[in-house]
Amino acid sequence: MTQATIAVVAPGDMGSAIGHRLVGAGWRVITDLTDRSPRSRQLAATAGIIAVDGLATLAGEAEIVLSVMPPASALAFARRLAAAAGAARPLFVDLNAIAPATAQDIAAALGARGIDMIDGGIIGGPPRGADAGPRIYVAGYGLARLDGLRDAGLDIRSMDGGIGAASGLKMCYASLTKGITALQIEALVAARALGCAEDLHAELSFSQNALVARADAWLPQSCPKAYRWVGEMEEIADTFAAVGLTPDIFRGVADIYRFVEATPLGRETPETRGLAQDAGDVSSILAAALPAAKSD
Amino acid sequence: MTQATIAVVAPGDMGSAIGHRLVGAGWRVITDLTDRSPRSRQLAATAGIIAVDGLATLAGEAEIVLSVMPPASALAFARRLAAAAGAARPLFVDLNAIAPATAQDIAAALGARGIDMIDGGIIGGPPRGADAGPRIYVAGYGLARLDGLRDAGLDIRSMDGGIGAASGLKMCYASLTKGITALQIEALVAARALGCAEDLHAELSFSQNALVARADAWLPQSCPKAYRWVGEMEEIADTFAAVGLTPDIFRGVADIYRFVEATPLGRETPETRGLAQDAGDVSSILAAALPAAKSD
Known part of the structure; x- marks a missing residue:
């Protein structure tokens, strides 16, 4: 059976810890390290996250893309991914600390290219060892597509209210x-x-x-x-x-x-x-x- | 022996409770109720505070004036008192929640008429019954002139730093x-x-x-x-x-x-x-x- 592939962008403290937990549960976890710092490269390598070359490859290989980055970068990243995705249609999960209106802008930018988005928000520190890890609140359509993440040991909590609620x-x-x-x-x-x-x-x-x-x-x-x-x-x-x-x-x-x-x-x-x-x-x-x- | 007289302006929740404690310790406590609400009149009467007619009388009879009012009124009140005091020189104690610069403006307005000021700040709720009451922080010159208030059961705490510190x-x-x-x-x-x-x-x-x-x-x-x-x-x-x-x-x-x-x-x-x-x-x-x- 082929391993399911998920992308985690970017592998900072939170992203690399989430990636590490998914790796431990058998997922193939990839990221794009173009222009990333030596610290991010080190965090990714330690977490068992595989570097791929560029966003087009990332979008083509991943069933799901998790966006975990500083809020000022979130919208620009989603636009770059949408532009690079070509025929690929990964599920985009925005987990960033952004306003509901920013989440809706991201959903619109992705939707224009036919890419579905789930709105998310992370509360709590990075998952470490046997720790339950943070609460990952999610809202939008098709939340069942995240069941694999829940099975991998992430504390995914579904909300009503659509894009922006989380x-x-x-x-x-x-x-x-x-x-x-x-x-x-x-x-x-x-x-x-x-x-x-x-x-x-x-x-x-x-x-x-x-x-x-x-x-x-x-x-x-x-x-x-x-x-x-x-x-x-x-x-x-x-x-x-x-x-x-x-x-x-x-x-x-x-x-x-x-x-x-x-x-x-x-x-x-x-x-x-x-x-x-x-x-x-x-x-x-x-x-x-x-x-x-x-x-x- | 003549009772020492202190003025409390205004007798709201905090002012009337402070006045009541001073009355209990044997002070003669006065206030000016010109234009005050029925609620303030009731609070003053219940506390045993004596109404006097106008600021000139108040300044003439009181050795100490305690100012306890909304911060937006503090400077205007001090100016009105300075103008009404005539030859009287009561010690003015400003206990209001004001910026250090506002306290210095008040000290200057009073000082121009030869009236000394002590800067104060009240932290905690009104003194009730056997309760120790709030901490009343004071700063400035001549803090020993407040020893009578301390003896009356108010928790007066001296600070270094002069006008503005409290x-x-x-x-x-x-x-x-x-x-x-x-x-x-x-x-x-x-x-x-x-x-x-x-x-x-x-x-x-x-x-x-x-x-x-x-x-x-x-x-x-x-x-x-x-x-x-x-x-x-x-x-x-x-x-x-x-x-x-x-x-x-x-x-x-x-x-x-x-x-x-x-x-x-x-x-x-x-x-x-x-x-x-x-x-x-x-x-x-x-x-x-x-x-x-x-x-x-």
Whole structure:
């Protein structure tokens, strides 16, 4: 029996871990490494993902294409794949952190070439070892075509509501987790700049102790991911604006992550980071990088 | 021995409770009820606060004036008091949720008339019964002049840093508590509008259960206070902008509370509210009030 083939684009932290789980379940997993970083090549090789040459080959060989990439790249990638697919008609599963309207744009671009799309959103960290892995929410027509992924050990959860429903859920969820992290960064950096960081820490330890623990656990590991979150926060802003809510909160959250990205903490990688051990380290380093402080 | 006299302006929830504690400790507590609501008159009377006629009388009789009011009123009130004080020189204690720069503007307006100011910020709910009450942070010169308030059972905490330090602390703290509440309102209302509210609730119950409990506890009781928080969120935006951080998050948070204020939930009072029992009720009612939904 021929192995079923699935493409995972791109093999970053999440994509390579999903690919690895599918490889373990007997799928042939391919990717296109044209112009990818040495880190992506290494992650793909370690995961057992096979490199193929270009998107035309990828689209021709894969029954299913999983798109897992920074949100700003999602629509452009779908268009490139549609253009390269020729007569091939792989099922396209968009798992990116994008606004429902962006998901609908992607569905339209693929649909114009006769390619079906399923809308998805990933909540939780990459699947590792015996871990159940993230919840992968999916919406659209023909969700039964993903049963093979569920059988392979991915936690696929079907939603009603059609294209955009899974993306909308991801946006709302991420607005809470990454929004709270941005609020904590802004408050703690401002307190440092205003000279009341110790008082704020004492007051929070007394009245909001869960927030202190959360900041220590999450702020150091969030900084190296800030560059990826800028585009995601802008997608959240668009999502909220589309239903009549203010986009300003998440435009501002994007600003916070853009600021973090440009600091020494934002330039570290998840694998090599070490400048900050707790929230106090994070706020000290970021406060020193404030534009106002620079002009002193 | 003559009773020491203190003025509390205005006797809302917080001001009347602080006044009541001071009355209990033997202070003579006065206020000016000119143009105040029947609710404020009732709160003052219940607290044992004595009404005096106009700001000139108030300034002439009080050794200390505590300003406890919505932030948008704080500077205008200080100016009116300075203009009305004549030869009187009460110590002015600003306890409002204002930006450090606003506190400095108030200190300057009072200083021009020879009136000393102490900068303060209140964190926590009104003092009730045997409860320790809120932490009242104070900064500036002559903090020993507040020892009588501490002796009366108020939790007064001195800070270094001069005028603006206590206000800065209050801004950073409130940005977390009221910011997280606004993020929850926006996410849950958006999910309702996008048709994924049940899925979001299930996912949050699984992976962020503390947020579900927090939303159910806080969202219903926050809506009647939204009108008061709009100005406070704008002061937070100004505070963050002054140190080089984005003001957009809290301009957006102010938009959220402005939106809530105009809904049936925002028009309830803390004493009479009853439309919403949990976060699900809040998001349903607010989603029905969205501009986009109205145009259907």
